[in-house]
Amino acid sequence: MNYEFAYGIGFHPWEDAVEEPLFVERITQLFEEEERDREPPYGRALDVGTGSGIWGIELAKRGWQVTGIDNVEKALQRARDRIGTTGVEMGLVLGDVTDLRASGIDPGYQLILDTGTFHGLNREQREAMGREVDAVAAPDASVLMLTWEPKRRGPLPRGASRSEIEAAFPGWTVTDLGETHFEAPRPVELLLKPDEHWYRLRRG
Structure with missing residues (x-):
């Protein structure tokens, strides 16, 4: 999906999840x-494909030190505006999730959040993202990943299966955490059948 075009014309329905x-x-x-039996500050969190920063901001409110990365400047501008109105501290990086280190993301993140980036990449890009996340994640890190179930959807993300996630993240244990409970408008639900799932990845 061409997110630069989508943000350019004001098309970003995924932001509606915050109202669900x-x-x-x-x-x-x-x-x-992820925070159980701990006290804030919880550590460093990386929001990959942060878009307008909705969920990175929520993590920052909770006591995480958050960096968001996205390759669409218009999306990051929306994130800057949100950060300005909420008053939280959250770093933003214009960069590529398949080349995090070259984008200035250094190691040591305890939590990596992906609310819909991985499932829109091709195989080579997924493998690259897996390598990069592995490189910047702390030894005890978790990845929380939202994906659609695989299905042809034209220019929209085709989704990703658990086995595809495992292939891109060797050395990580992948757990299916069940549905996201996002309620898309009825016509969209019938057309796309996203069947969104959360997955947790942990080393080992």
Whole structure:
């Protein structure tokens, strides 16, 4: 999907997830599980494909030291505006998720969040993203990844299976955490059948 074009014409329906109570409840539960038995500040979090920064900002509010990376300047400008209105601290990087280190992302992230980037990449890009995440993740890191189930959807993300995630992240244990509970508008749901799932990846 051409996200630069989408943001250029103001098309970003994925931002509507923040208005979906069940989706928000589920992602909040996942954040809480990563924070269990710990006190803020929780450590460094990397929001890959951050877009307008919605979920990176939520992590920052909770006590994470957050960096968001995206390759679309218009998306990052929306993120800057959001950060300005919320008053949180969150770093933003214009860069490529398949080449994190060249984009200035250094190692040591305890949490990596992907709310829809990996599942839109081709095989070579996924392998590159897996290598880069592995390089910048802390030894005890977790990855929280949202993907659609695989299906041809024209120019939209085709999705990714658990086995495809495992192939791109060798050495990580992948756990299917179930549906995201995002409720797309009925026509969109019938047309795309996203069947969104959360996955958790941990080393070992």
